[in-house]
Each structure stands twice: as C-alpha cells, then as structure tokens.
Amino acid sequence: MSRFASPLTRASILFTLLLSACTQADAGAKVPQVSIHDPVMAREGKDYYLFSTGPGITIYRSKDRLHWHRAGRAFATEPTWAKNVAPEFNGHLWAPDVIERDGRYYLYYSVSAFGKNTSAIGVTINDTLDPQSPDYQWRDQGIVVESVPNRDNWNAIDPNIVLDDQSTAWMSFGSFWGGLKLVKLDDSWTKLAVPQEWHTIARAERPPFTPDDKPGPAELEGPFIFKKNGYYYLFISRGLCCRGDDSTYRLAVGRAKKVTGPYLDKSGKDLANGGGTPLIAGNKRWPGLGHNGVYTFDGKDYLVLHAYEHADNGLQKLKILDLKWDKDLWPVVDPAQLDSYQSQLLD
Numbered sequence: 001m002s003r004f005a006s007p008l009t010r011a012s013i014l015f016t017l018l019l020s021a022c023t024q025a026d027a028g029a030k031v032p033q034v035s036i037h038d039p040v041m042a043r044e045g046k047d048y049y050l051f052s053t054g055p056g057i058t059i060y061r062s063k064d065r066l067h068w069h070r071a072g073r074a075f076a077t078e079p080t081w082a083k084n085v086a087p088e089f090n091g092h093l094w095a096p097d098v099i100e101r102d103g104r105y106y107l108y109y110s111v112s113a114f115g116k117n118t119s120a121i122g123v124t125i126n127d128t129l130d131p132q133s134p135d136y137q138w139r140d141q142g143i144v145v146e147s148v149p150n151r152d153n154w155n156a157i158d159p160n161i162v163l164d165d166q167s168t169a170w171m172s173f174g175s176f177w178g179g180l181k182l183v184k185l186d187d188s189w190t191k192l193a194v195p196q197e198w199h200t201i202a203r204a205e206r207p208p209f210t211p212d213d214k215p216g217p218a219e220l221e222g223p224f225i226f227k228k229n230g231y232y233y234l235f236i237s238r239g240l241c242c243r244g245d246d247s248t249y250r251l252a253v254g255r256a257k258k259v260t261g262p263y264l265d266k267s268g269k270d271l272a273n274g275g276g277t278p279l280i281a282g283n284k285r286w287p288g289l290g291h292n293g294v295y296t297f298d299g300k301d302y303l304v305l306h307a308y309e310h311a312d313n314g315l316q317k318l319k320i321l322d323l324k325w326d327k328d329l330w331p332v333v334d335p336a337q338l339d340s341y342q343s344q345l346l347d
Contacts, residue, residue, distance in 0.1 A: 004072065005202050011314055013138060016181055031345065032315045032342065032344075032345050033342055033343045033345060034050070034060060034068050034317065034318040034343040034344075034345045035195050035315055035316055035317060035318075035345075036050065036052040036053075036058070036306050036316060036317070036318045037053040037054070037241075037242075037291070037306050037316050038052055038094065038095040038096070038125075038158075038222070038291040038306065038317055039051070039052050039291075039293065039304050039305065039306060040052075040096055040097050040098050040214045040293040040304070041098075041293055041304050042098045042099075042100060042105065042129060043297060044100075044105075044128065044129045044130065044313065045130075046126060047061055047062070047063060047129070047130070048061070048062045048063070048064075048297075049061055049062075049071065049098075049129045050062070050068065050304075050318070051074070051096045051098050051107065052096070053073055053092060053093065053094045053096070054073070054092060054093070055073060055091050055093075055334065056073035056074055056075035056076060056077065056078065056091070056093060057073055057074040057075060057093045057096050057107065057238055058070075058073055058104060059071040059072055059073060059074065059131075060345075061131075062241040063287075064303075065080055065297075065320055066326040066341075066343060066344060067104040067343075067344045067346055068318075068343055068344065068345050068346065069345075069346055070168055070345075070347060071131050072131050074093075074096075074107055074109070074124055074138045075093065075124075075138065076138075077091075078091050078093070079093075079111065079122055079140055079143060080109075080140070081120075081122070082111045083144060084123045085111055085112040085118065085119070085120040085143070085146060086111050086112055086116075086118045086119065086120070087113075087118075088113035088114070088116075088118070088262050089111055089112070089113060090129045093109045093110065093111065094109070094110040094111075094112060094157055094158070095109070095110050095157055095158040095159070095222065096108060096109045096110075096159075097159050097160045097161055097293075098216055099161045101189065101243075101283065103127065104125055104126070104127055105125065105126045105127075105128070105129055106123055106124075106125055106161070106189055107123065107124050107125070107126070107138070107189075108121060108122070108123045108144070108159040108160075108161065108171070108331070109121070109123070109124070109159075110122075110156070110157035110158060110159065112155070112156075112157050114144060115215060116149060116213070117147045117148075117149055117152060117155040117156070117177055117213070117215075118147075118148070118149055118155065119146070119155050119156040119157050120143045120144075120145065120146040120147070120156050121123055121143070121144045121145050121146075121157065121159045121171070121173060122140065122141070122142060122143050122144060123140075123141045123142075123144055123190050124138045124139060124140040124141060125138070125139050125141060125190075126138050126139070128165065141190040142190075144159075144185070144190060144191060144192065145171070145173070145183065145192060148214050148280065149212070149213040150213050153177050153178040153212055154174055154177050154179070154181050155174055155176060155177050155215070156173060156174075156177050157173065157174070157221075158173050158174060158175050158221050158222045158223065158291075159171050159172070159173045160172045160173065160224045160225060161185075161189070162225040162226075162227065162259060163227075163231065164258075164259040166211075168184065168185075169184075169185040169189050170182055170183065170184055170185065170225075170259055170260075171183055171185055172201060172223040172224075172225055172234070172253065173223065174202075174221060174223065175215075175220075175221035176215035176216060176218050176219065176220070176221060177206070177215055177216065177218065178200070178203065178206065179200050179201075179202055179203030179204065179220065179272065180200070180201050180202040180203070180220065180221070180236065181198060181199065181200060181201065182198070182199040182200075182259070182260060182261070182292075183196065183197065183198050183199075184196070184197040184199045199261060200260050200272050201205050201223065201234060201260075201263055201271060201272060202223065202234065202236050202254070202263065202271040202272055202276070203218070203220075203271070203272050203273070203274065204217075204218035204220045204238075204274060205217075205218060205274060206218045209283070215230055215328045219238055219239050219240060219248075220236050220237065220238050221236070221237055221291075222235075222236060222237035222290060222291040222292070223235070223236055224236075224292055224293055224294060225259070226294040228301070228325075229325065229329045230257070230287055231255040231256065231257065231329065232255060232256050232257075232258070232259050232263075233253055233254075233255045233294070234253065234254050234255065234256070234261075234263040234271060234330060235251060235252075235253050235279065235292050235294060236251070236252050236253070236254075236271065236276060237249055237250070237251060237290035237291050237292070238250050238251075238252055238276070238290075239290070240288075241288060241291065241308075243288070243313075243314070244287075244308055244313060244314020245287050245308065245310055245314045246287070246288075246314075247282065247287055247288025247308045247314070248282070248287075249282065249288035249289055249290035249291070249308075250278065250279075250280065250281035250282060250288070250289065250290060251278070251279040251280050251281070251289070251290050251292060251305070251329070252265075252271075252276030252277060252278050252279060253265070253275045253276065253279045253331055254270075254275060254276055254277065255330075263275075265277040266328075273342075277330065279333065280303075280321075280333050280335055282307070282308075283335065283338075284308070284310060285310050285338070285339065286297075286308060286309060286310065286338045287308055287314070288307070288308045289305055289306065289307035289308070289319065290305055290306070291305060291306060291336070292304060292305040293305075294323060296338050297338060300322065301322075301323040301324070301325075302320055302321065302322065302323055303320070303322075303323045303331075303333055304318075304319070304320050304321075304323045305319050305321070306318060306319065307316075307319050307338055317342075317343070318343045319337070319338055320341055320343075321333045321334065321337045321338070321341065321343055322334065322337065
C-alpha cells in the first residue's frame with residue numbers, strides 16, 4: 001500500500017477503513033462488498049481468513065471466499081513498541097502477511113509513518129485463527145527488522161515470507177527508496193539470521209541526489225513470492241495506490257530458479273534493473289489494483305488483491321481472481337473477473 005497520499009486523501013482512506021463499506025448500505029440496499037487494502041489469506045479447517053491494513057490488522061472470515069464476516073483484529077490497541085519506532089504512528093498496521101508453521105500462525109505486519117522510512121516489521125503468533133477457540137491469543141514477538149531515515153536506503157514495510165527448497169524462511173519486503181529486499185530469517189522466524197544475508201530483488205530508477213530520507217519516484221512495493229512449476233515467482237506492485245480514480249497501481253511479475261534471484265521477466269531483464277512483465281493493470285471501471293497475495297486451495301491457484309471501483313467513488317474492494325499458467329509457465333489472469341467477483345460483507 002503506497003504511503004504517499006495527500007493529507008486529505010489519507011483522511012479519506014482511514015475513514016473508509018474504519019467504517020467499511022457497510023456503512024454505506026441501508027436496509028433496502030444490496031449487500032456491500034468487502035472494502036479492504038493489502039489483503040492476504042490463510043485457511044484453517046473449513047474457514048478462510050483475510051488479513052488487511054487497518055486498526056490493529058483487520059480480520060475477516062469466510063466459508064467460501066465470497067461471503068465474509070468480520071473476525072475482529074489482531075491487536076486490541078497497537079504493538080507496545082510502535083511509537084518508539086514511528087512517533088507519528090496512527091494505530092493503523094499496514095500490509096500484513098500470514099503463514100502457518102507446525103500448527104501455529106505467524107502474522108507479520110508493518111509500523112510506519114506516511115512518506116517516511118521510519119518503519120519496522122513485526123510478527124505476532126497464534127495457535128489458531130478461530131476467534132471462538134479458547135486457544136485464540138495473538139502473542140507479539142516484537143521487531144523483525146527496522147529501517148531508519150538517513151541510515152537505510154530501503155523501507156521496512158510490506159513483508160512476505162517464502163520458504164526455499166531447504167525450508168529456510170526468507171522475508172521479502174520494501175517500498176520505494178532503493179527497492180525491494182530479501183533477507184534470511186533464523187529458525188524462529190522472528191529474527192534475522194546471523195550472519196545476515198541480504199539481496200535486492202527488484203528496483204526502479206531513483207534519480208541521483210534524491211535525499212536519502214525521501215521516497216523518490218521509484219514506484220514499486222508489495223513483493224509476494226510464490227513457488228510453482230520449479231520457479232519462484234516474484235509479484236510486485238507498481239505505481240501509486242490510495243488515490244481512488246487517480247490510482248495507477250498495477251501488477252508485474254518475474255521469476256527465478258533460486259529464491260535469492262535473479263528474478264527475470266519474459267524478456268530476460270532483471271527486476272533489480274527495472275524489469276517486470278505486466279500481469280494486470282487498471283481499466284476504466286477499476287482504475288488501479290494491486291498489493292496481491294497468491295495461494296493454492298484444493299489444487300487451484302488464486303490471486304488475491306484490492307482494486308479501486310470507479311462506480312463507487314474509487315473505494316477499494318476485495319478481488320479474488322483465478323490464476324492460470326500459459327504454455328511457457330507464466331501466470332495469467334482474466335481481467336473480466338474484476339467485474340464477476342463481488343464479495344459480500346454480511347456482518
């Protein structure tokens with residue numbers, strides 16, 4: 001989720017996230033869709049769970065990936081350390097990722113201030129995703145990685161976890177600045193491995209003499225790595241989100257034989273040198289879309305993302321699209337599903 005909107009736009013975003021689309025519906029209106037930014041998904045038993053940017057990390061629950069219910073939030077207030085990292089932190093945790101390990105669920109999240117790399121990624125753990133279970137309790141493990149202005153030319157937001165062939169966990173992350181990074185985690189999945197191992201996996205042009213504490217015009221963020229077909233596929237979001245009809249958010253992809261890259265597009269250009277094959281972009285009805293996750297459920301692959309709806313004043317909506325593969329094993333989606341998939345927020 002891009003963090004560089006105007007104050008007026010930011011206020012609008014926060015308002016819609018707090019109240020959700022259902023506040024727009026009356027007794028005679030149709031069921032509202034899920035209004036969401038930066039969705040990620042997990043399944044436990046027969047239930048699907050969505051996690052998204054919002055106060056304390058907003059959670060939704062569904063039996064069929066279509067009809068959704070609110071399922072609370074991961075933090076009742078905020079992480080105890082948040083304002084020490086980002087004094088301007090406003091309670092909204094950004095761009096989560098969730099992964100299961102040995103029956104436990106690791107929820108990664110971002111703390112930041114708009115337009116700054118005063119940021120950190122934390123992780124909290126739960127033994128179940130079912131809020132009705134007596135075992136349901138999120139236990140925060142604190143900071144995994146932190147970025148500091150004028151020290152780091154990268155931004156510690158938008159985490160995603162992927163396992164390599166040896167089941168070692170790696171975290172990709174990043175937004176604007178010097179690009180998207182990949183760093184190895186230790187065996188606990190809550191800290192960086194020692195010695196540290198870092199890689200730049202995607203980057204856009206950053207003009208010379210851009211101040212180190214400024215994001216610059218390198219518009220890319222939201223990495224998500226998905227292992228399939230003998231490749232690691234790196235999905236990235238380009239452009240600007242959170243501007244309603246003026247959003248330019250869109251998705252691109254590259255792939256690599258090793259988790260550490262290099263990630264190449266269809267033409268063979270490295271994403272770390274500006275490459276990236278377009279996957280799906282906005283249209284008149286959905287002017288911007290992005291910040292995706294990719295999942296396999298019951299043998300089928302799905303692309304989960306948010307898109308801004310022109311007909312609803314640019315409000316962000318949940319989209320789940322079928323993800324297929326062409327003869328050369330590149331991902332393909334059908335833009336028509338932006339219209340055909342319409343979630344329903346029941347309560």
